[in-house]
Amino acid sequence: MAIERFTEVSPILAKVAHQYEIKLVAGVILAILFDLDKQPALIAILGLIIFDFLTGIGASKYKGEQIKSAKIFRTCVKILTYFGAISAGFLLEKSIGFNVGADDILIVFFGATEFISILENMGKLGFKTPNRLLNVVEDIRNNAGKK
DSSP states (O other), X not given: OHHHHHHHHHHHHHXXXXXXXXXXXXXXXXXXXXXXXXXXXXXXHHHHHHHHHHHHHHHHHHHTOOOOHHHHHHHHHHHHHHHHHHHHHHHHHHHHTSOOOHHHHHHHHHHHHHHHHHHHHHXXXXXXXXXHHHHHHHHHHHTTTOO
16 A cells, blocks of 8 residues: 555656756756846846847837747847856956955946946837936946946
């Protein structure tokens, strides 16, 4: 009886174990490529990219422009490029043995760039864009690597 019950539960346990293996492998890869203390910032960057994409699509529709699949492809490439650069900054710090702030600078720069784009898209959608805020964010982006 116990053996029959085990054979019924066995496929379920195998699926659960497989899911945890995938999560473990993904977690190890992320820990190698990124500073896990910056997870909230990385999630924020992804959110900004998605929000920029959506406001860009909205602005195109509002202006009556045709939306092309190239925009979707460009957003995918942007995500890979941004996160690749942030990972490279983190790996640089690990390779030299001390924190130079490379990944921090990239996170600030990419975040500010996406925020500026969102504000510009708001203007294209017919909403007032706060120019003073736009200027401050542009200054932050332009001075991200300067000390």
